[in-house]
Amino acid sequence: MKKVSLTIDGKEINVEEQTTLLQAARAAGIQIPTLCHDDRLAPHGSCRLCSVEITSGKKARIVASCVYPAANGLVVETKSPRVVKIRKVILELLQASSPKGRVEELGRIYGTSTDKFEKELTFCILCGLCVRYCSEVKKADALGFIGRGIEKQVVFFPEIALKSCPACEGQCFSLCPTGILPNKFARSVPSFGRSQPTVFPVRLWDEENFLNLTRNIE
């Protein structure tokens, strides 16, 4: 593998080609906050919290370090005022939908104001950790995304969940950065016994909507 040399926070770092900026930074002991990253999973780049400022030539821009590959001569700033400000806004936006768990912890570190944006509690930031863990590590595909845009949500597919979830004992729960998946799931577990095909939305209050979406007419 070819080696590339770059600068992160003023430190000269040599890494293999194809390494992401996040991996390079962590290898050098520089911490970058993340919510959707897990070393066992392919990068997703959905939370944008790992945003860093890169300069190549004259132009500086913001990229998601978890998906951006290291390149020769790159100058990376992980804690510049611009980056910190962006992370703060991202966290404030995330807190509007899920003000608990790791989102809350990071929010405290970045000194976010929790009431900046109107609350719309979904307790899901669509990081896809549970979905990807289920697909990539467990190879079960019991969870998935449905919908798009503001309607996008995470659901269990009961046909598969019924078989795979008991054996796995909900390893995906511990990954949830909103800290809410375990509680929500616990409430929907009894429904697994239902004979009717039902999909359990993580956003439970949307259950009725979702059932309307997927129900077969008798």
Add this chain to the structure above:
Amino acid sequence: MSQGLAMPKEEATLFIKVKEICAKHQGKSSALIQIMLEIQEEFNWLPREILLWLSEKLNMPLNRVYDIATFYKVFSLIPRGRNLVKVCTGTACHVRKAPVMLRRVTQLLGINPGETSSDLRFTLETVGCLGCCALGPVVVINDEYYSNPTTSELEKLFKECQ
């Protein structure tokens, strides 16, 4: 997943057409969207059993199939009526009183946008721009475009829909 789960016996005949469509595309997972479009052309919607069957047949995780089926607005996971009525609520049509037109259609059909009549005769949808703003407000009934139809014209057109 077991075959039995994906294919209830009483609906086996329903699957013949699906199998034909699937075979036409050599069961390639890359043809999923095309296959679903053709299935929907046949049934007007995508029944859950068919998606389960497809996922198995195309060797594609169910969550991937659902991800795609719920991403595109063209796919419907709930039954749709035999006749599809679209009312344009794009900017130009809005200015040309599309809300009035929508109310008119809603009252005539007795269903709200996004709904299907219980006899599966009509489905009413609102759409963005149809590209023929000069005709606005536009109503599309089974792919036929109508420019600013009056209540009596609509009544007549709906009567012709079986």
